[in-house]
Amino acid sequence: MDASARRGGPRGRRGGRGRGRPRAGTAPGGPREPRRSNRRGRTARRHRDTQRRGRRPRPPRATPGRRRRERGRRRRRRRCREPAGPASLRSAEQRCRGDRAVRAFPRRAYPCGARGIGRGGRTAATLPGRASRRPRPGAARGGSRRENAGAARLRGAGAATLRPRGSRVNAAVAADAIRDFQDTFAAVRREIGKVVVGHERAIEIILTAFFGGGHVLIEGVPGIGKTLIVRSLAEALNLSFSRVQFTVDLMPADITGTRIISEGADGRREFVFVPGPVFAHILLADEINRATPKTQSALLEAMAEQQVTVAGKTYPLAPPFFVLATLNPIEMEGTYQLPEAQLDRFLFKVLLDYPTEPELERILATTTGAEVSTVTPVLPRETAAARVERLKQLVRQVLVAPHIERYVAALVRLTATEETASRYVTYGSSPRGGQALILGAKVLALLDGRPHVAAEDVERVAPAALRHRLVLSFAAGAAGIDAEQIVAHVLASARRLRP
Template sequence: MKGACAVRIENEPQSIVAEQPTIGDFARTFRRIQAEIHKVIVGHERAVEELLSALFAGGHVLIEGVPGTGKTTLVKTLGLVLNLSFNRIQFTVDLMPADITGTRVILSGTDGRREFSFQPGPIFCHILLGDEINRATPKTQSALLEAMAELQVTAGGTTYPLAPPYFVMATLNPIEMEGTYPLPEAQLDRFLFKVRLGYPGENELVRIITATTGPEEAGVVPVFTVEEAAKQLEALKRLVREVIVAPPIEQYAARLVRATQPENPRIIGDYRAPVRVDLVNRYVSFGSSPRGALALILGAKVRALLDGRANIAYDDIDQLAPAALEHRIMLNYAAHSDNVDAAQIVEQVVKAVRPTRI
């Protein structure tokens, strides 16, 4: 539900994905995962779809929401539904990088000799929840960067691989500023999407009350078996990569990203945006990186498969623009002074670029 609650597994899962999945297999699996999550999570339909889109696209997600909106419960439920190994890191100001990655300890062998042994940290799993990531120092936050980008962890001079699939979901609370640290731009850019969870409506709140104050806990049925979960999920992710992208669609995604970048020669040389957006030049310090275009295309591939298509449409890009671009736009002081946020910037960029489709 929106808010903390206990979740249990109802029945054993059955394998539902073939070794060579089809578009129909993908859509059915996606919708089944979605349905199981909504046994526990009330509302947040768009957020859940964006979260799963990032999972199948092979990216990571930053989840923003005020306390009690179900951020942690959503992530825990996903771990149960997928039947993959799951760890949680509660970020605090005194958390050290070694608390995340692991450390070398001295152990005594049966022969009495002592030797170093690496004890893996919680980062070694398939699904990782970084709870309240903005409470840790930037040094500790950056401990996730290598794992998110390269699927490996370096500790004590040794590099250790992470087993795919690997999915990081980090939560942050936007209203508490005391004792928090802004996420570095490099780390923000590693998240494929930023998903926002808002307050529930009145009817949703009634459903939450009914479901969480009764005698029974919400239950979910895992979609995959423990033995096949990783293999089947990777097969579905490979199918996403096979979706066709026409050159005009690639051009459109590139134009959207370029239009978020201000015309500042000191930053990017002799540059002219393909479409001039006044809000961008007035309020944006840095626009989206090239990763924003990759996020648009990969997320759009997932949406295409859900719609039974093997090719991307323009609307797929438009629907994902907020989740893919907002957290990649760095605003200046004028924007904060005039109460302009990244959502308004992205909305204006999409409106401005849309008529220029080739």
């Protein structure tokens, strides 16, 4: 008897059973047992067959699936016609890693799409939830990471540049940039002083808010130069200027703009947006407290986001955008209280006092003579807006030390927790008050020739930044306590916390 007969028939491809021999448990000509597709079952049968034949079963592989991956690599290499090339043309990293080499440069495009082919013709990159098996550049087989010095230096340099703006002294904050800012600030203040008599401190605060990127609220009796200051500022900076006279019957569309029906040359009618006076670089809201709260709130979006929304469409405002609102004292008849949300949008609030007797004499001499003083533009019209934006960006780059930030945060908190404030203040300053303190202090630091903020800069702008953000209680009115006295008490308490 030959060997094949002893084993039970001719040997097939996958076991000792012959190709034409019926399976065990089935009669000749009867129904056949359905074929199993379970890989684990086939493996178990193969091991049982080898045991029956007297062979020792093969031990499990240390790296299961390795042959399958190697066959796939060879197939992809043949399909893409990508020659391996001589060893002299390959990098050292590829030669030392063999089949699992990682290329130093990106692999060329695969024209046949053979890389990572999966079931159904989809690539591994498109299969959901499937990660790539290719090791990262610089990663070893054992899981330990190796990286060259060049990659480490590049990552270190990138991390160093990813810092928040203002966290360190920028190169733009140099001596020449600070000098340019000081010269522009002084020139604008000098031109405004030609037509405005007095109010030097108020003009400085207004310019500080302008270059700090905020808005200003001016309070004073009529006829002391509120409108003249704003118009002179626009003429000195050579920016577009618009004025809105707030009245009781003023509507929000009179400020932001509206849509009207326009008829074209072909007779077709369509809605056309007509911009309102808010579309200007400098907007004067004259006597803002004479309009209703509904009309006053039309400026909220423009002041906070520099855009307006009309009929569901948003229109951006061209930078720089600066709102200077004037109001008469609340005791005067025909005025409305400004909402707290709108008051919080103003960076500073300036109080204009009545002129002294020498100032009144100068006003009479300069306004009733034959020669009337005029304002000369400091910046050219073509580059005025861009120049102002660069100066405002320079202000943002001034350094604020961590201990100054802690001091400002404590100062804002004291507006509600200080002993005097807790008795007479219903609501203290919002976080916008701290932002106003920092931005105003940055401008004053540049005026003093410093690229960093000091605690004295914060205290100089504190009254203008906090006086309109405090909501006083009825006890304060009964005791005759105003916001100025509260801010003074808060500053006195905060000085004891200064570093």
